Amino acid sequence: MTAPLIIFFVLAALAVGGALSLIFQKHPIHSALSLIVVMVALAGLYLLLGAEFVAAVQIIVYGGAIMVLFVFVIMLLNAGIEEHTNISRIAGFPGLLLAFVLTGFIAATIARSTDTVQAAAQPGNMASTRDLSNMIFRDFVYPFELTSFLILVAVLGAIVLAQREKA
Amino acid sequence: MIPTNYYIVLSAILFGLGVLAFIFKRNIISIFMSIELMLNAVNLAFVAFSQAMHKLDGQVFVLFVIVVAAAEAAVGLAIIILTARNRQSLNVERVDLLKL
């Protein structure tokens, strides 16, 4: 039981716990907070995997921007506790089953395909951000430009959608 | 020294939980958040593989996923605000205009 393994399990527990509480929390704000926990935990895992830049981006963008946006919207709409409506039960139980089946499938698949990706993650060697940037701006430059364009479109769309029509 | 499978299984579990949340939550915003959770699970898998194969493509993809997620969040939340404004409710069961 080496130190990294312990850290991994702690973070994994955090992540799973956060996900569970995301499900079981009744209030959207609490769900959001638990999601933030998951994200921070994931960022930790990324660090453990040596993906420092991704970890930082994970926290800055996901934690610092997207989730803040969520919280902001929740506050703006003053969303309350989820109300129970009996329809929700109907979809529930098959859904539970399905989710378990899905997870089972994937997990089992990976568990059986140990031979394929047995190469382990060394926390030591940090993937240098320089290489990452080289990849993004050389090999992936067109996708990169596309995503920037996507962002622009998204911003415009958000503005158009959210603005109140002038009386 | 952590086997990559641990990460993958973890991501699978997170993904499943995301699906559960996606199905169970009634609040549009929570559902939206569950989607984000699933995305994160996938990202974890990406990074784990990129580490295992000593290739950076996975991380690049994670960055793209994050960017797209941001865009999606912007638009989605705008839509949510609009819906809430029109329907006076965030409960998906109240938003059943899709019915024939």
Added chain:
Amino acid sequence: MPILEHLWIIPLLPLLGATVNGLFGRTWPNKIVNSVAIGATGLSFLAALEAVREFFLLSPEQIPWVKQYFSWIETGNFRAGFDLQVDQLTVVMLLVVTGVGWLIHIYSTGYMAHEGGYYRFFAYLNLFMFFMLILVLAANYVLLFVGWEGVGLASYLLIGFYFLRKSAADAGKKAFIVNRIGDFGFMLGMFLLFRTFGTLDFVKLFDKATPLSAEAMGHLGTLTVACLLLFMGAAGKSAQIPLYVWLPDAMEGPTPVSALIHAATMVTAGVYVVARSHVLFMRAPTAMLVVAVVGCATALFAATIGLVQTDIKKVLAYSTVSQLGYMFLACGVGAFSAGIFHLMTHAFFKALLFLAAGSVIHAMGGEQNMLHMGGLSKKIKWTYVTMLTGTLAIAGIPPLAGFFSKDSILLNAYQSENGGPNVGHILYAAGLFTALLTSFYMFRLIFLTFFGKERYDEHHVHVHESPKSMLVPLAILAVLSIVGGWLAAPAFWGQPDYFAKFLEPVFAAPGGAEANTAEAVAHALEWPLAAVAFITALLGGFAAYWLYLKQPSKPDRLAKSFGGAYQTLLHKYYVDELYAATIVRPLMWLSTNVFWKAVDVSIIDGAVNGIAEGITVVGDGTRRTQSGNTRSYAVWVVVGAIVIVAVIFWPHVRPILGVAR
């Protein structure tokens, strides 16, 4: 060789006339319209003359003169080009078509003066000229077929010229449909020829066909079948049994049309085609025999019907049919030049007769029934004279054109050995009898129309001579039908007749069957046969005279005594009824009950509606899933995801599910 280099000018001129008149003529005064039309045809006539002049300057090896302008269809080894060809046969047809056509145009200006749709008429007429010229100038079957169909179209348009009259419209349709049947055969023939020889150009095809030996009698080889199929088309176009029924009805069209299309030019296209493909026919004795028999039968058959018709144009129509029969008889016995010769003379005198009849009708103010005429000879002298000339010509009174052509046909028929020794004599006898009938009903027409007492009341009808524009063509045609035959006159003095000589390069090419026979036995038989034919004609004339002038009551009593026969003839052997019963009504029944009620309604519509209803049902089913509840949609999404994952990971998932390998 300006014109021969640019043969396309000849057909193009009428097309231009047609286009101009058809597009703009509507608002123009008649004078401009008919000057355009006549100008177009006249010019093309002159062009044709020039072409012929240049043609005579050609050296024999330059004939046939073929010009390839552009290739129209070109796929693989098949080429159908816009190629025009000139040889002696073409020359004859060219002159006949343009010349007669031009005269009839002039005539029409007078005849149609008071009709509506003046510009339409001339546009159609010019269009017809265009297609007819294409037909005769074509250097391959495909282009010929274009002209073939085109004249069919023009004829349809012109028959249905008074389209407000139902009978006219029906007649047009009838002509069209009946022709389709023939065309069907024609096309099959073409395909067969292409499949056999790999080309449809006349020159190439005939070169390939020449070395072939004639197929045995009564044996259906490729050539025979092809020839029969071609003849089917010819029979359709040239109104032979069994497809002649449309021609009499075609008289619904204006008289000039009847003269031009349904007497002089178009209907002879069939004969032209047979003559054109003589190389093939010479090698298919069976087909030849069929042609001969059918032609002969048609001639006789139509003549008998002609006996009792009272409508002046109907009489002429049936006589046309019967004369066409003659031509086919000639082709059938291998006397192609004789056939073409008769074609030419017939074009002259039959056009003349029709135009004269038109003039009569014009004079009578649209009356066509001969029983309401009589004693017109003094009132309309010119018409009477010209028509009498035409009658003498067709009846075969020397020295008019009809005598020579008919005589040579009969001669050749008598000598024909094809299909057994006696066949020729039988054909000859039938032909002779037909000649008798011909002269009889023609003189009957004359006597009923121009002699005896007037059977119309003066007050309503004031008879008047036709205008110059109509009389001049009559005169010209009359002269032609007098002198037209003299080309063949020398035959009587042992000289080879000029016409046959002229056409020799075309027809003698395959070691002309007729040439030598003609040379050999001609002199021995020439005079006696001619005498017999002459006497027969006279007999017919006298019979008519005795019956319709001496004792006008006789015909009715005869009709009474031979009631059955008379009725039969009057109803044209009930052929139309027969067709109606055997073909039309079954077809109607078939299309109504099978194709419409069964196939269309139940199967096709059924399929369409069934699909629609099925979709509705499915939609109703699937609509249940559209609960509008987003959650349920989410569940569906998950289900889909699971399916995909299961498919992708199947090898891993299978053991988990415990499925045996």
Added chain:
Amino acid sequence: MNAFLYANAWLIITVVKVALLLFIVLTVNAYLTWFERKVVAHIQSRWGPHRVGPHGLLQPMADGLKFLFKEDPTPAGVDRFVYFLAPLLALALALTSIAIIPFGPDPLPWKILGQTIYLGILPPNVNIGILALFAITALGVYGVALAGWSSNSKYPLLGGLRSSAQMISYELALTLSVVGVLLIAGSFNLTEIINDQTSRYGILGWNIFPQFLGFICFFIAAVAETNRVPFDLPEAESELVAGFHTEYASFKFAMFFIAEYTSMITVSCLCAILFFGGWLSPFPASWTWTYYLPTVLLLPAGLWVIWDGLRYETIFGKVILPGIGAVMCILAIALVIFPGVNNFIQAPFWLLSKIFVFLFVYVWMRGTLPRLRYDQLMAFGWKMLLPVSIANVVITSFAILRWGAIK
């Protein structure tokens, strides 16, 4: 026992460091409040605190006690969990961000438990220093936002909304304005960034010259990030009573308070490190006499303090102040006597003095500038600051492409 110590030396030392840093930062915070009040008072030509202790030096203690012992009411209908979480979050994040700042280039001259000790909690070879800082500041929003939301009251909610919007907006500009520096240094590591600014001409090597635009953007954005005047919309007294912490009292309020001042310190550190050469002296290294500047500054200050204490009204003052002055003089002389110490002191001295300057600027701004209107704030952030910082990035990258690295 010793074995255990050596085994977990790294852990132990880190814990000790954290405790030490915590103590220092909290103290500095406390006296920062005193400093601020004094400066603002003098700007407004008042005396400021001078009752508790000489020159009100004990005022911070008094305030601390007051915070501790005040009643702590929890409003009705608050979301308890979040209500308690919010201040903790704010404080924790603020303090964590300090942990990343390196305070000196070289380790202590002697080893403890076989470990080389660096000034600053993280070892200097952490690659993502600045990124980590931004990550933490990014999370800083939650403290304010959640506090505003959870206290179930109108004004805090508005304050929370404002702050979350404001912080998101200015975070962009903050990050982008630093990109220029990162381009020049080619690293996220703070130590490397500082070392990159060394040059034969001292001050001329600092990033402030090539990155002046970037510095302006950064400083403004940073002030906005820390919700300080003139961007203290979330706690605009005149409109929102006290903004997001209206409903907080006593120690929870103190947490927010401390968090705010801590983040001020962090930002000052960043300004110093990123743009003003961190611990580098503004003078060329060849000018060795500049090593005595600390002494030269300390000695007169100490003497002045002694003199001022001697003529102070209260006995307490007469006792305490000369004591402090004496300590300062002794320190100054000690530095002269032990050159090794003096050399070791240089780097922290420069860094701290720069930080001090920036803190003073903070206070100065508070004393002089009026508060922006909310729409002005947003418009400025999005239409002015963001484009300018982006332009700065573009210009910098072009310059680097053209002339290689600036120096």
